[in-house]
Amino acid sequence: MTTVAFFNNKGGVGKTTLVYHLASMISRLGRRVLAVDLDPQANLTAHFLGDDDLESLWTAPLEERTTIAGAVHPIVEGTGDVRVTAPRLVAEDLWLLAGDLDLSRFEEKLAAAWPSTLTGSSNADVRATTAFHRLTAAAASEVAADVTLIDVGPNLGALNRAALLSADHVVVPLGADLFSVQGLRNLGPALHRWRQDWQGTARPRITLDVSLPSGEMRPLGYVVMQPSMRLDRPVKAYQTWLDRIPDVYRSTLGTTDQSLVDPAIGTVRNFRSLMPLSHDARKPMFDLRTADGAIGSTQRYVQLCFAEFRALAEEVLERLDLPSTE
Numbered sequence: 001m002t003t004v005a006f007f008n009n010k011g012g013v014g015k016t017t018l019v020y021h022l023a024s025m026i027s028r029l030g031r032r033v034l035a036v037d038l039d040p041q042a043n044l045t046a047h048f049l050g051d052d053d054l055e056s057l058w059t060a061p062l063e064e065r066t067t068i069a070g071a072v073h074p075i076v077e078g079t080g081d082v083r084v085t086a087p088r089l090v091a092e093d094l095w096l097l098a099g100d101l102d103l104s105r106f107e108e109k110l111a112a113a114w115p116s117t118l119t120g121s122s123n124a125d126v127r128a129t130t131a132f133h134r135l136t137a138a139a140a141s142e143v144a145a146d147v148t149l150i151d152v153g154p155n156l157g158a159l160n161r162a163a164l165l166s167a168d169h170v171v172v173p174l175g176a177d178l179f180s181v182q183g184l185r186n187l188g189p190a191l192h193r194w195r196q197d198w199q200g201t202a203r204p205r206i207t208l209d210v211s212l213p214s215g216e217m218r219p220l221g222y223v224v225m226q227p228s229m230r231l232d233r234p235v236k237a238y239q240t241w242l243d244r245i246p247d248v249y250r251s252t253l254g255t256t257d258q259s260l261v262d263p264a265i266g267t268v269r270n271f272r273s274l275m276p277l278s279h280d281a282r283k284p285m286f287d288l289r290t291a292d293g294a295i296g297s298t299q300r301y302v303q304l305c306f307a308e309f310r311a312l313a314e315e316v317l318e319r320l321d322l323p324s325t326e
Contacts, residue, residue, distance in 0.1 A: 001137075001140045001141070001145050001146060001147065001148060002146075002147055002148070002168050002169065002320050002322070003136065003140075003147075003148040003150060003166060003167050003168045003169070004147065004148070004149050004150065004167060004168065004169045004170070004171055004220060004316070004320070005150040005152055005163060005164055005166075005167035005169070005170050005171070005217070006018060006019050006149065006150065006151055006152070006170075006171050006172075006173055007152050007160065007164060007170055007171075007172065007187070008154060008172050008173055008174050008180065008183050008184065008187060009154060009155065009156055009183035009184075009186045009187045009190075010154060010174065010175075010179050010180045010182070010183030010184075011153070011154030012154075013173050013174055013175045013180055013225045014173060014175075014225040014268065015151065015154070015173045015225075016039070016043040016044050016047065016151055017047075017275070018173050018223060018225065018268060019035065019044055019149050019150075019151045020035075020044060020047040020048070020284065021284050021285065021286070021309050022149060022309070022312065022313055022316065023035040023094060023149050024091065024094065024284045024287075025284070025286070025309045025310055025312075025313040026147060026149075026313045026316070026317065027091060027092065027093040027094040028310075028313075029310070029313055029314065029317065030093075031093070031146040031147055031317065031322060032093045032094075032143060032144055032145045032146045032147075033093060033094045033095070033145060033146070033147055033148075033149065034087055034095050034096075034097065034136070034139055034140050034143060034145040034147075034148040034149070035048070035090075035094065035095070035096045035097070035148075035149050035151070036068075036096075036097040036136050036139070036148060036149070036150045036151070037068065037096070037097065037098060037099025037151050038068060038099065038103070038132060038150055038151065038152045038153075038159070038160075038163040039099060039151050039152055039153040040099070040100075040101055040102075040103040040104040040107075040153060040159070041099075041101070041153060042098075042099035042100055042101055042103075043099075043151075044096075044099060044151040045057075045067075045096065045098045045099040045100075047279075047282075048090045048096050048282075049090070049096075049098070049282075050282055057098060057100075058100060058101065058102075062102060065100065066085050066086065066088070066098065067085070067098045067099065067100035067102075067103075068085070068097060068098065068099055068100055068103050068132075068135065069099075069100035069101075069102040069103040069105070069106070070083065070085065070100065071083050071084065071085040071131075071135050072103070072106050072128075072131050072135075075106070075109060075124075075127065075128050075131055076105055076106055076109050078124075081127050081131075082127070082131045082134060082135055084135065084138045084139075085097065085135065085139070086139070086142065087139040087142065087143055095139070095143045095145070097135065097136065097139050099151075103159070104159070106131075106159060107157060107158055107159045108158075109128055110128055110129065110158035110159055110161070110162050111157070111158035112125075113125035113126075113128040113129050114129065114158060114161070117129040117202050117206075118197060118201050118202045118205075119202075119205055120202065120205030120206040120207060120208075123208045126206055126208045126210070127208070127210065128162075129162055129165070129202075130162075130165075130166075130210060130211070130212055130213060131162070132162050132163050132165075132166045133162075133165060133166035133211065133212070133213035134210065134211050136148055136150070136166050137166075137211055146322055147317075147320065147322060150163060150166070150167060152164065154183075156186065156187075156190045161194050164191065164194060164217055165194065165198055165213045165215045165217070166213045167216070167217050168214065168216050168217075168218060169216075169217070169218050169219070169220040169319075169320070170191065170217050170218070170219055170220060171220050171221060171222065171223060171265065171316070172184060172187065172219075172221075172222040172223070172249070172253075173222070173223045173225055174222055174223075174224060174225065174245070175224070175225050175226075176224055176226075176238045176239075176241040176242040176245065177237075177238075177241050178241065180241075181241060181244060181245060181248055184222075184245070184248055184249060184252055185248060185252050187252065187253075188251075188252025188253045189252070191217050191219075191253065194215070194217065195215055195216070195217050198213075198215035199214075199215050203215065219249075219253040219263070220265070220316070220319050220320070221263045221264060221265040221319065222245065222249055222263055222264060222265060223264075223265050223266055223267070223268060223312070224242065224245070224264070224266075224267040224268070225267075225268050225270075226267055226268060226269045226270050245264075246262070246263060246264065249263045250263065265312065265315050265316060265319070266308075266311065266312040266315055268308065268309075268312065269308065271285050271301055271305050273298060273301060274288060274294070274298070274301055274302065274305060277292050277293045277294055277298075280292070280293070281293075284309075285302065285305045286302060286303075286305040286306035286309055287302075288302050
C-alpha cells in the first residue's frame with residue numbers, strides 16, 4: 001500500500017475536487033482506494049456523503065463518532081490512545097475515513113507534542129504525532145487498499161505536519177498564478193524540514209513499540225488546476241506563470257528522482273458547468289447523466305471530463321508503479 005497526500009500552502013486551488021475525482025477514477029481502474037479526509041473543513045467528506053449522513057455523523061458525541069476527530073478524541077482528552085475507526089464504503093473499491101470540523105481541536109495537542117517527540121522522551125506525545133499514520137495504516141490494511149489518498153488543509157501547521165509525515169508521496173495541486181507559486185516556495189522548505197526532523201532526529205530516538213511513519217514525503221509531481229479559460233488558448237499571464245512552475249518546483253522541492261524530469265502530472269481544466277450538477281447528484285462530474293441535468297452539449301463535457309481524469313489517474317498510477325488492472 002502506498003500513501004499520497006495532496007497539499008499546497010495556497011488554498012482555493014481545487015485540491016479537494018481533485019482528490020475526490022482521482023479517488024473515484026482510480027477505483028474504476030481496478031485499484032482499491034482509501035480516501036482520508038485530514039482537512040478540518042471536511043470538504044472531501046461532504047463530497048462523498050449526503051446531508052443526512054453528514055448530520056448523523058457530526059452530531060453524535062465525539063467519543064462515539066466514526067470520524068478522524070472521534071478517533072483522536074481520547075488523545076485530545078488525555079484519556080487514551082487512538083480509537084481505530086473502520087472506513088466507510090462509498091463506492092465499489094472505494095472507502096472513506098471521514099473528516100470532521102472538530103478535528104481542529106487536535107492542532108494544539110500536536111503542536112505541544114512535537115518538541116518531546118523529537119527527543120523521544122514522551123510516549124504519549126509520540127502516540128499523538130503518529131496518530132494519523134496509525135489510523136490510516138489500520139484502515140488501509142482492513143480494506144486491503146492499494147493506494148491511500150489524503151486530503152489536507154492549506155497551512156503549514158502542526159496538524160498538516162502530522163498528516164504529511166504519514167505520506168509516502170506528495171502531489172501539489174496549484175493554479176498558474178503568483179499565489180500558488182509563492183505557496184510552492186513555502187511548501188518546499190517545510191517538507192524538507194519536517195522530513196529531516198522526523199527521519200534524522202525523532203525516529204532514531206523513539207523506543208515506543210508502535211508503527212512509525214517513514215516520513216518520506218517524496219515529491220510525485222504537481223497538477224495545474226486551470227482557471228476559467230480555454231485550455232488551448234491561455235491568456236498571457238496564465239502562460240507566464242505556467243512556464244515558471246517547473247523550475248520553482250524543482251528548486252524548492254529539490255527532487256533528484258529521474259522520473260520527475262517533467263514534474264507536471266497534468267492539467268485539470270475548469271469544468272465549471274458540471275460542478276453544481278456534481279454536488280447536487282453526489283457523484284463525480286464524469287458520471288453525470290441526463291437525469292442529473294447533464295443535457296445537450298453538457299454531455300460532451302462529461303465525456304471530456306472522464307477522458308481527462310482517466311489520463312490523469314493513469315499517470316498518477318504509473319508514477320506510483322501501480323498500473324491499472326482494468
